[in-house]
Structures are given as structure tokens and as C-alpha cells.
Amino acid sequence: MALQLIKKSMPYSKVALHMTRVSSVRLTSAYSNNSGRSHGHSNSSSWKKASLVGVGGLSAYLLYKNLPDEWKIKPNVNAYAKSLPVYSADDVAKHSTKSSGIWVSYKDSVYDISKFVDGHPGGEKILLGAGGPIDAFWNMYAVHQTPEVLEILQQYKIGLLSKKDQKPVDLNDPFANEPSRLPVFKINSKKPFNAEPPLEVLTDSYITPNELFYVRNHLPVPKIDLKSYRLEVKVGKRTVKLSLDDLKKRHKPVTITTTIQCAGNRRAEMSEYKTVKGLSWGPCAIGTARWTGVRLRDILLDAGIDAKDPNIKHIQFNGKDDDITKACYGGSIPISKAMAPDGDVILAYKMNGVDIPRDHGYPLRAIVPGYVGARNVKWVHQVTASHEESHSHWQRNDYKAFSPSTTFETADYKTAPSIQEMPVISAISSPAVNATVYEEQGHIEVKGYAWSGGGRDILRVDVSSDGGKTWQAANLTKDEPNADDSAHCWAWTLWNVDVPVKPGQKVELVCKAVDSAFNCQPEGMGAIWNLRGFLSNAWHRIPVTVAQDD
């Protein structure tokens, strides 16, 4: 809607006026949706400054004021002047590399975005559109469709696209086929859909109901027809193609119970400490399910893998979710994890006893216990044994963590290790932040979850009602014994404890967990802060007020 408001004929003053009404937060959150990283060149610094201002809650007007000079609208450029040259699609196509300059077309105009590409918050994905029309990309990545982004584009306008090449853009919404979801979700992004369940229900059951399991999608949910669906397994020169039925017939089904957690879980708290880039997840981007499927190890052995082949170092997964260039979501895991008899990596077709819901990977999802959610690739249709990690943007240029002092300018994605195994974390699910609580015999009940990656169990959860001065060990609830086919502890521990309080007190509840390797959570966000807000596992702190006695 905001897009339609900006008509070609709208004078700049009106655009500026309009901008003051648009929440600048939208711009930033939109841009930080998926990958959201820039590449450390001169432009990006200023762009980030602009973004930070946005997040700071100032108006888009201020955001505009803070734009780097080279991006500001120059008084001598009239984007709509008839005197601009006309280019053909062929002309545009000749400018698709950095050496030739990078041109794109959008609707009826041609833009030279050479100076912008390094500052693109979505990283090098912008190059997918180089030398051609970007209309379809902007339908795909709907985050671009804000007046602010359009205005930035206008500065790079160099001409008009010839009428013959102004093909009608395919306006089919790639998100038109999304599954329906419960309205209770807290939505962090609609397209792609990213949402978490409400905190007050998260730990009500040990197994998270499918309908309440957080959804972290990077692209539209694909619609997959089982009749034509095949899993391709590539080992060396051999490719095996298997229908879901083939898979079920050839291999024994196993059930593995795992907790899956997004690398960005609890990011909002880290951003409160100091702004980070990414979806603003609360503490509910985590859930536990029983997954039924077949062992990846069995599938790979069946396909002829030599587990001792020194050239095979990674197993890559590709999902069926793709963008208009057919670039799909992907990820990879080390061969050691994939082949470990007790690594429990499976390709699952059931989630909690039913076919995996579309939002969670129908018909097949890689389940990589103890690893970051991002490697639990949904809609998996290709499995490849390789000497290297997946080339996916999300493996190479995202889901990596840096030191607190690393900036987008100094971050070296090439040498930084991918996030795989996850650290210990815990969170309080009840009471809620700033709740007024009623004590009973001088106590209130505090509840929550704790989890660690790598199959490490939770040994202890310490809970404090005085901000961390004194601690009480919580009662721990584990999975039922022999509930699955694993010897490891891949799933969370729920906990509860009564802590002492006094009527009328304002108290800070705190929890921290210790895993079976005695790793513990850091006290604050400062020491683990990182530019993308991953692995936000500091002590969880919940201020509450204890009601006065009647």
C-alpha cells in the first residue's frame, strides 16, 4: 500500500512528508529479514548507521537525513525527465559485472547500481539481478517494497527501458501458497514466514505441538507433489533417486526426539544490549518434537559412500524452497556427524507421529540433532557428499558468529567457522516479563526450559530471585526413558522451582543452566554480542513485581 502512495508525479517534498509517517523501524526490520549482511566496503558503514538510527526509533525523516551523501537525492537529477536515454534489455544485459558496471531495470526504468552493490544489506544476492529486470526479485523479496527502498533506487536511475522490453511483470505472489497458521503466533516476518509461539504456552508440554512449533522459513513454502517428488543422493559420480516410498521400503524407520533452536533465538535481548541485525526473535524460537525417518548414514551407505574417503568432508542438503533464479535454501554438516552411528542424523518424514506439516519440511526434512536449526534443512530433495561446505548463502555468508569487537567491515566470512553444534541455553517461560505475581507462603513458582547442543544433557538449572546473588537448583523434567531410538540426550530439559519473595518486592528472576560438560551460560550479553545477534545465551532475566498482601 505504501508503495502505491508514491506516484511518479509526487513531488519530492511530498515524498519526504510521506516518509515521516512511515515507521523507520519497518525499513530496518525488513532489510534485516533474511541474510542482511553487507560486505565491508565504504558504503556499508553509512548504511548501517542509517539502519541503527531506524532501529533507535527515530522517524524516517531522520533516517533520510542520515543517509550517506552519495545516496541522497541530488537536486539536479530529475528521475522522470523525458530527456533521459532509452536502453534496451540487451543494453542492460551488457552490464552485469563489476568491471562493466552493474545495471538493472525495474518497471520502466534502468538503474546503474554499481556504487550500491557493496552496501546492499542482503549481500551479494543483489548480483543475481545484475544485467536484467529486478521486478520478480522484488516480488520475491517483498521487503524491498517500501518507499524508502524505492527512493534509494531512484538515485541510481540512468535512463528508461525501451517499451518493447517492458514485459508485463509476473505478479504471481511466490507466497500465495503458504500454509495456514494459528493466529497466536508472534510474527517476526510474514514473507518469508517467521514466527514463534507465545511464551506462556511454550513449556506447557514436553513435546511441542506441531501447530505451535516456531517457524523459520527463508523462502516461500514449496508445494510438493509426492508423486513426482524424488530424493537425489549424490555420492561421487553416482546419483540415486528415491521416492519417499522407496526410502521407507529400503530403510528401517527410527524415531529421534530433538530440540531444534534457531541461531537467533533470544536475539531481541541481545539487540537491547546493542543493536544487531536480524529478525527480532524472543525466547521461543525453539521447540521439541519426535521425528521419524531413516538414518542418513544408512542412505549414504546404500548409495555407496566410502566413509573413509578423505575427499568427502561434508554432506550438503538442498531444499525445494527456491527463489526465482532457482537458487534454493541449503546447508551442510561435517561427514563425521553425518556418518557417526550415534550421531542420529535422519531424514524425517513424520513430526510427532504425523506427516511433517508443510511449514516444517513436507515431505522430508534433515534432522541434525544438537546442531543449529539452520542445518535441519526442510523440504530436502538433494543430498550430496562433497569435499566442501554447501555453497548456499546461508552456509557461507550467514549463520557465523564473530567477536564482540568485530564489525561488518572487519568480519571475514571466508575464514569464520559455520555455526553447527549449539551452546548451553536456558530461559524462563513463567512468570512473564514485568508480571505482577502473587506469592504463596513466601514463594512463587518459576518455570522454563534448558538445552545444550551436541547431545549434552542438562545437569543443573540455577534460579535466583535476587538478581543472581543466591541460587536454587530447579527440579528438572526430562523425556520419558526409552521414548526414542537414540542413546543421546538431544532434547531439552524443562524445569520449575519455588523461589522466595516478599510481598511488595520488585525482584529480578534469573536462570542459568549447566550442561553435562559443565559449560555454563555467560552472565551478560556484552561478552557474546555479535553483529548478527546469534547464540544469545546469556542468563535470562525477568523483572517482576510481587503483589502486596491484601
Added chain:
Amino acid sequence: MALQLIKKSMPYSKVALHMTRVSSVRLTSAYSNNSGRSHGHSNSSSWKKASLVGVGGLSAYLLYKNLPDEWKIKPNVNAYAKSLPVYSADDVAKHSTKSSGIWVSYKDSVYDISKFVDGHPGGEKILLGAGGPIDAFWNMYAVHQTPEVLEILQQYKIGLLSKKDQKPVDLNDPFANEPSRLPVFKINSKKPFNAEPPLEVLTDSYITPNELFYVRNHLPVPKIDLKSYRLEVKVGKRTVKLSLDDLKKRHKPVTITTTIQCAGNRRAEMSEYKTVKGLSWGPCAIGTARWTGVRLRDILLDAGIDAKDPNIKHIQFNGKDDDITKACYGGSIPISKAMAPDGDVILAYKMNGVDIPRDHGYPLRAIVPGYVGARNVKWVHQVTASHEESHSHWQRNDYKAFSPSTTFETADYKTAPSIQEMPVISAISSPAVNATVYEEQGHIEVKGYAWSGGGRDILRVDVSSDGGKTWQAANLTKDEPNADDSAHCWAWTLWNVDVPVKPGQKVELVCKAVDSAFNCQPEGMGAIWNLRGFLSNAWHRIPVTVAQDD
């Protein structure tokens, strides 16, 4: 020497006077040597108060003042009165249980220590002496031979031992056969020998020379004759006995490089925060060696183990180091670790290419990579597949960690999990604490080590020269590729980095490491403090002064 000073005829006033000259620190450190825990009964609390006073540096006189009333010398008791009854060794022997009362003899006297046993800082080991002479124990555990401990004993005197039963005590020092050691060690306890190398040499080589490897012994070093030495492997009803040659002939040798660390490494720092009980280790109770031996898995399979037998849950190790009751040092590990093909547990006979030195376990030592040092049992001569953990004192009543709010009174050793896999740690080896350093072009070099248990690699070490406000990632030095027969990273990472400083500044250098599961070290000791001072892995902080320019 102190013992001889207190003659039978010495009046109490002189004893008291003498006590004021004896460092009370000796008493406490002596008592905290080995296991050093009491059992949470009424006496122990006051005992600990007394110990704390001792550590606080006050005199033994104050220590005495703080003793619980029931332990103080009663004016109406004259320990040396001739009118005391005379008991035979048989009389004493009838009092060896809590129900009959617990008597012991020492030299020419008999003592009823029933009221003391629950408060014994060495735990239930005291019961080993029940109903008999304790002279030999006191030679063994020489920590008792201080005037203060003798004085406590005197309060429980109930009679004299008959002359015929006053056999000459075997004064052979069980520590007479200790190997020789380099004088550079920082000795934390002489008998048993516990010592660490100087910090300034610790990270000078990736592999720690045998002669500089920290020594953590719980008992005297046994003298083992290879001719008679046999390894007993017990699986079910079957016992296999193997000479070292048998072992070498039957199984393929493998070399595994591991870092071994004492659970008490860096304990002194935790004690600075708040006093804990245990040997006062600095940051050098850690070292790295290449161990050559045979896989425990192979030995167990050879002995007929059924790895899927649900009744086999632990593999127990017994050492040849024992006390006068033949109770030996022991420990156990979970069957999953022992049998994992990539768990890399070996029984090693070589340390860095030579026969394992006596101090480190000659002729055979269990090497349990990624686990606490205590389970790397030295002088191992018995391996037992069992449904339960080792009954050793050090498995059941020591090497467990509790919450910061747990006291000796509330600690439940029965339900607390044993320390096995270790958390991430790092330390600065240079510069030294309070050193004056000379900057070069505005920088100084900082060096150290980092390690994590469970085969987790070190991904990053952050170093700060402003107390933790800003950080720099250090250069990491890993082992040579393919240096051993393991696919895992069981050994430490050495690191160095140049950090910015200004002449004349006093700065606090800080380091913290991140392991491959993104676990990180806690900022301070408060959140991980535990009564025995284990797992002291907070950020390492080193104050230094930067010299003024000339």
C-alpha cells in the same frame, strides 16, 4: 618436627603458645589435600568455620578459639592422668562401627572418635581405621601430623593401650619410593606429590615435556615390576590377565594426543573470590602429551564384552597406588565413552615416545580424552565392566560440582553427577601477574592456552587489554595435521596476540575462549563458585604495568 615439639609433658599453656607460632594455613591446606570434604552433619559446619579462619591467615590460637565447643579441651579431662583405664587391642577392635562406637588407638593411647567421624574433613576414609591403630594411616596421610590435629585427637582420649599391644609402628615412609622431580615445580603438596610447572614455561612448546607435566597424585607412587605386572580385565564372570607384552602383541598401537587437566586447575583464583577447599592449584595443572597404547574398546571386545548389554553402564579402572588397607585409587567412565570407536580411550604405555614415567602411571595409564584428569587413572591394573560407577572415594565423594549456594551441609554427593567431560577454559601464560611490561610500537604480546573437553576444538580466543571492554581475536596454534590416530581435537590450542597499550598504563589483560559448540567462559567466579573449587574456568585476568618510556 612440629610433632616432636609437643612432648607428653608439655603443659597446655605451652601447647597454646606453640600453636600461635604455627601457621594455621598449614592445617587447612594439609586437610584439604586429597579429598577434603566432610559429610554435612552438625560438626562439620563449625569445622569449616575453623578452616576458613585458618585460611584467612589468622593464628592457630584464633583457630582454636573458633573450634566447636565439643572439640575444645575440657578442663576436667587430663589426657595424661595415670588413672585412665587400659584397653587391649581386642577391646579397641570391638568398637569399629557407629552402633558400637568408633575407637582407635594411636601410639600408647585409645580414643573414642564416634563424635568426630562425621566432621572428618577427609570424609568416611576415617572409618578405615575404626577399631585399630591409626599410626600407619597417619604416616600414610602425613597431613595429620600437625600439633593442631593431634590436639583435636587428645580430646577424645578415653584410655591407654595395653603395653603388649603397643607394637612398634612401622615407620616405613610409604612415600620413600617417590621418583625424583625437577626442582622448578611449584609444589602444592609433597605427600602425596602434587605440583605444577612454572607458568612461564607452560606454553613454550605445544607438547609438554614429561619432566614438566603437572603431577596430581592421590597416594604414594607405586613401584611396579613389569615381570609380575598383569592387567586384569573383568567382563561379567570372565577375568582376562594380560602382561604388558601380551597387550602389545594382541592389539594395534595407536597414538592419541590429549590435553589432560586437573579438575582443580586455577582453583587458587576461585579461592581468592571466596575460600574453597582443595589444593591451591594455579593455572598450570594442565599439559599436553602424545600417548601411545591400545584402544580400550579393543581390549574389552577381546575380553568378550557385549557392548549392547544393558547391564554394562560403566568401565571402572583401579590403580596400583593404594593405601595401607589396600584401598586403591579408582575411577570410572560411561560405557558409551569407553566403547565409542572415535572415543579414543586407550590404555597407554608410552608418553611422548618413552615409557610412561612413574609419576604419570608406569607402566599403564588410562587415557580418556576430553575428560577430567581424575578419570585418566594411573598405574591401572584392573579394568571392570560394571552396572555402576567405581566405588572409589574419588568417584563417589569427590570430583563433583555444586551450585554456588550449595554448602557442605546441603551437598548431596549421592545424586550429584560425577565430573567427566570438561568445559571450555583458557589462561594467559605471559606476561605474568603484576609484571612490568615494555611496549613496542604501542603493543605488547600476550600468550596463553585454551582448551575444551569432549573433543571440541577452540574456535576463537578473545584478548582484551582494557579489562574486557574491547577484544582482539588471537592467532591460534593447533597441533600438526595428522600428528596422531584420532579424528578429534582432544588437545589444546596455544595462542598469541599483540594488544595495544600506552606507556605508564596499568592495564588488566583478559582472555576468554569460544569452543566449537560456541560455549564460552563465564565472566567471573561468582556464578561458578563451588565448595571444592572445581572447574574454575572464568575469564583469566592479569594485571600488568606498562613501563614508562625512557
